[in-house]
Amino acid sequence: xxxxxxxxxxxxxxxxxxxxxxxxxxxxxxxxxxxxxxxxxxxxxxxxxxxxxxxxxxxxxxxxxxxxxxxxxxxxxxxxxxxxxxxxxxxxxxxxxxxxxxxxxxxxxxxxxxxxxxxxxxxxxxxxxxxxxxxxxxxxxxxxxxxxxxxxxxxxxxxxxxxxxxxxxxxxxxxxxxx
Amino acid sequence: xxxxxxxxxxxxxxxxxxxxxxxxxxxxxxxxxxxxxxxxxxxxxxxxxxxxxxxxxxxxxxxxxxxxxxxxxxxxxxxxxxxxxxxxxxxxxxxxxxxxxxxxxxxxxxxxxxxxxxxxxxxxxxxxxxxxxxxxxxxxxxxxxxxxxxxxxxxxxxxxxxxxxxxxxxxxxxxxxxxxxxxxxxxxxxxxxxxxxxxxxxxxxxxxxxxxxxxxxxxxxxxxxxxxxxxxxxxxxxxx
Numbered sequence: 001x002x003x004x005x006x007x008x009x010x011x012x013x014x015x016x017x018x019x020x021x022x023x024x025x026x027x028x029x030x031x032x033x034x035x036x037x038x039x040x041x042x043x044x045x046x047x048x049x050x051x052x053x054x055x056x057x058x059x060x061x062x063x064x065x066x067x068x069x070x071x072x073x074x075x076x077x078x079x080x081x082x083x084x085x086x087x088x089x090x091x092x093x094x095x096x097x098x099x100x101x102x103x104x105x106x107x108x109x110x111x112x113x114x115x116x117x118x119x120x121x122x123x124x125x126x127x128x129x130x131x132x133x134x135x136x137x138x139x140x141x142x143x144x145x146x147x148x149x150x151x152x153x154x155x156x157x158x159x160x161x162x163x164x165x166x167x168x169x170x171x172x173x174x175x176x177x178x179x
Numbered sequence: 180x181x182x183x184x185x186x187x188x189x190x191x192x193x194x195x196x197x198x199x200x201x202x203x204x205x206x207x208x209x210x211x212x213x214x215x216x217x218x219x220x221x222x223x224x225x226x227x228x229x230x231x232x233x234x235x236x237x238x239x240x241x242x243x244x245x246x247x248x249x250x251x252x253x254x255x256x257x258x259x260x261x262x263x264x265x266x267x268x269x270x271x272x273x274x275x276x277x278x279x280x281x282x283x284x285x286x287x288x289x290x291x292x293x294x295x296x297x298x299x300x301x302x303x304x305x306x307x308x309x310x311x312x313x314x315x316x317x318x319x320x321x322x323x324x325x326x327x328x329x330x331x332x333x334x335x336x337x338x339x340x341x342x343x344x345x346x347x348x349x350x351x352x353x354x355x356x357x358x359x360x361x362x363x364x365x366x367x368x369x370x371x372x373x374x375x376x377x378x379x380x381x382x383x384x385x386x387x388x389x390x391x392x393x394x395x396x397x398x399x400x401x402x403x404x405x406x407x408x409x410x411x412x413x414x415x416x417x418x419x
Contacts, residue, residue: 067229067308069225069229069312070226070229070230070232070233070305070308071201071225071226071227071228071229071230071232071313072225072229073225089355094417099304100233100304100305100306100307100308101300101303101307101308102307103304103307103308103311104308152215153214153215153218153219154219154315154318154319155218155219155221155222155223155315155319156218156222159222163215163218165363171314177315179311179405
């Protein structure tokens with residue numbers, strides 16, 4: 001196998017097939033998880049599908065995913081992106097399974113994911129707050145850190161976000177809805 | 180088989196309610212009084228279309244004849260739809276749309292809470308997801324009932340008119356045959372609480388209009404389906 005054959009169209013390194021076949025179950029799951037960690041959410045590209053808790057499990061034969069909101073258009077794009085990444089990495093036989101139950105919750109967003117959201121200017125949901133999803137507590141401004149903020153619209157640019165503004169630094173910002 | 184048939188019709192009813200209201204609300208896109216309301220209606224419509232897709236997908240799976248959610252949404256005629264009459268009513272003005280959403284979402288939230296605990300696991304899974312989304316819809320609509328009802332003379336008059344128009348379609352939701360009579364008490368209490376806060380009285384009782392659950396729709400549904408089904412019927416198999 002030449003180096004060229006071992007690369008995808010974009011020049012990314014691709015695993016030669018005989019190497020994948022020789023991997024153990026644990027190694028496969030580990031590799032696949034690493035691949036998934038590099039797939040950004042199509043609407044909030046600062047976080048990966050793993051950070052958001054969309055990936056529920058990685059098995060030897062399948063990746064198990066769950067949608068955030070029932071109608072979220074990103075669900076289709078995410079399945080497509082995962083498919084392509086798996087195919088490119090030589091895991092074409094791996095299936096993608098969708099499960100609805102238990103329903104996705106913002107409590108599944110990783111700590112790293114929360115930090116990335118904050119850095120991106122999106123107020124992350126407080127951890128463990130999903131059960132009182134229609135919360136009243138003010139959001140913290142991701143720019144200046146002020147708690148002196150106001151909700152502009154409970155429905156934002158994507159199903160998972162609400163629109164807020166900071167009353168101190170005057171910047172509008174998105175808040176990830178507790179869900 | 181009989182049990183499967185009941186489940187199929189149940190999923191069709193739930194799916195059609197969500198699909199038709201999702202399509203109706205989408206008509207507000209670009210026309211709502213404020214940008215934030217445009218966003219709200221689009222988001223609620225999106226949730227409903229998602230729920231409709233899941234329920235109709237399940238119906239197709241139960242039926243086992245190769246019809247998926249798209250086939251059921253786009254290739255059935257008006258007499259085959261089983262949504263309640265409330266969801267197909269025209270948007271009217273903003274207050275009339277809010278009235279419809281207020282009555283429907285409060286009912287749908289109670290219903291999905293019940294379905295989330297259903298013994299059928301596929302139905303329950305959809306219910307568990309949907310109920311979280313609907314909590315937002317019910318709260319949004321209830322807050323607007325208060326804001327309009329307790330607002331200016333104009334907004335109050337429109338809110339009263341909107342509720343009065345939609346009220347005739349309430350009984351169908353709780354009909355003993357095809358509805359959910361056991362949810363009536365809790366629903367009445369919720370509605371009364373918000374109306375009290377809005378300083379509004381419950382609309383005068385009217386004779387309820389029934390028929391949606393057996394395919395007897397108002398003419399409005401046919402027109403809605405024209406817009407919704409035109410493309411896939413004119414260009415069968417078209418994909419993006």
